[in-house]
Amino acid sequence: MMLEINDLRVAFQRRNHPPTQVIHGLSLSLERGQTLGIVGESGSGKSVMSLATMGLLPATATATGSIMFEGRDILTMPERDLCKLRGNRMGMIFQEPMTALNPAMRVGAQIAEGLILHKGISRAAARTEALHLLEMVQIPRAAERIDSFPHEMSGGQRQRVGIAIALALKPDLLIADEPTTALDVTVQAEVLDILDDLVTDLGISLILISHDLGVIARIADRTLVMYRGDMMEEGPTERVLRQPGHDYTRKLLDAMPRRVRASLGGA
Numbered sequence: 001m002m003l004e005i006n007d008l009r010v011a012f013q014r015r016n017h018p019p020t021q022v023i024h025g026l027s028l029s030l031e032r033g034q035t036l037g038i039v040g041e042s043g044s045g046k047s048v049m050s051l052a053t054m055g056l057l058p059a060t061a062t063a064t065g066s067i068m069f070e071g072r073d074i075l076t077m078p079e080r081d082l083c084k085l086r087g088n089r090m091g092m093i094f095q096e097p098m099t100a101l102n103p104a105m106r107v108g109a110q111i112a113e114g115l116i117l118h119k120g121i122s123r124a125a126a127r128t129e130a131l132h133l134l135e136m137v138q139i140p141r142a143a144e145r146i147d148s149f150p151h152e153m154s155g156g157q158r159q160r161v162g163i164a165i166a167l168a169l170k171p172d173l174l175i176a177d178e179p180t181t182a183l184d185v186t187v188q189a190e191v192l193d194i195l196d197d198l199v200t201d202l203g204i205s206l207i208l209i210s211h212d213l214g215v216i217a218r219i220a221d222r223t224l225v226m227y228r229g230d231m232m233e234e235g236p237t238e239r240v241l242r243q244p245g246h247d248y249t250r251k252l253l254d255a256m257p258r259r260v261r262a263s264l265g266g267a
């Protein structure tokens, strides 16, 4: 098993108040090459769960339970080892593409930076690899765009640069937190197809977080539904979407446009 989360609970400290618990016992497992979709309304704990898995919770958070990544617990791992894991084994596409990019640095250099740091390759080799990645995520005229700054690109292109950065180090586990929310629907579909192909071609495991059940239906093998920090249900995507075992999942499905629901074939 690539990732196994057991009874994860996360609370945030507050000044002069008891801590607020925002995840109340989450368990899941993910095999190599599998895509797990996570859905749930805003504030249900999806991003907190992703940050916990990356070992990136802020200092004000307390987490209990365990997050085993190939047999080692992320929650108790020293920062130095976490850094290495994040450089080599786990990647994340953040919910806000702009905040994940450095506005003052050309995109090619941003992609190359991690390669130079973690893989110890030369600047020239890293630039060649960055170009290759920009082509892989289908940035048009990549050879010119490699020297662009983030603000010179469209939102969809920036999001693709974010994907290129996450993929540069060839992670075994990729967490994509709402990777297409900021995008035009047609570009959304393109970016999702790119992600889906990468999972197939590179054999990585993907956790895909989305509000959009249509997106989940398209690429997730299994789906987990969260509600206010609780896990409502988890199972094969088809089963969860066709025969939701929980009221909340049914409501999520009902909230979808009829046309999209029809394309899921059930509900």
Ligand SMILES: Nc1ncnc2c1ncn2[C@@H]1O[C@H](COP(=O)(O)OP(=O)(O)OP(=O)(O)O)[C@@H](O)[C@H]1O
Residues within 6 Å of the ligand: 012, 022, 040, 041, 042, 043, 044, 045, 046, 047, 048, 049, 058, 060, 095
């Ligand atoms: N740094 C933080 N300090 C205090 N509370 C936080 C912090 N980050 C998140 N929370 C709280 O944790 C809960 C879960 O937040 P989270 O960001 O995981 O939601 P989400 O499911 O990703 O929502 P969205 O779909 O809007 O991105 C929310 O109630 C939020 O207010």
Ligand SMILES: [Mg+2]
Residues within 6 Å of the ligand: 046, 047, 048, 095, 177
């Ligand atoms: Mg979020």
